Amino acid sequence: MRPGPVLVDPLGRDRPTRHPALAIAPYRTFTLWDVLDLDSPKIPRPDGAGFAVGFDLDLTLADTRAAIGAVYAAIAAETGVPIDVDAVVRRLGPPLEDELAYWFPPERIPAMADLYRAIYPDIALPATVEMPGAAAALAAVRAAGARVVVVSGKNQRDTERTVRYLGLDVDAAVGGLFGADKGAALLAHGARAYIGDHTADVDAARAASAVAVGVATGSFDSAALAAYGADVVLPDLHAFPEWLSGFRAA
């Protein structure tokens, strides 16, 4: 195993210099390895750089409560079917079809899902905001030399749109997966930890043998996430950078 540089950006920018050899490492001198690493920034290094951290989207990085609530209100207005929007936004996370099943008979669900996805960009995107601490959490991952992968239950197109709309600094975004099914995407991207607000995100982390980090910013409070088996529970993403530095040191 070769020694790896700890990349520190003395200017405090959000991400380290692209090539390790070009980063200023104030506490050590350059070695031959720094130079040889020029063309292989994705190869995992012994110091842990090169790994990925996975994040859920809704109520982890993106506050979509008002956004999704507005879509359901529009569907209720369009169809005349009363929908308790507060109840909907209290349990965000599971697949769209699961939620629609509370309000529509099975034969209407495909059409309602189509309607939902047709109006989502115009209605939901402008009402979507970042969760507190999201940008700083992603910047902390970058500063650690790691990659960010978003894995969401939201369909692929709207997952990408949401990431773009919020300007989230991610390497990959994978949509349309829920619970343990997220595990394959996390494994494919080399995620060593998965951060999410839902107990099903604990299942996702387990399926990828990643550390399950719960954030109590969705339907589940800290006690519920811990009881379900989250390895770590944070009150919100403001606490994430400090946890990450301990995780890397461990």
Ligand SMILES: [Mg+2]
């Ligand atoms: Mg979520």
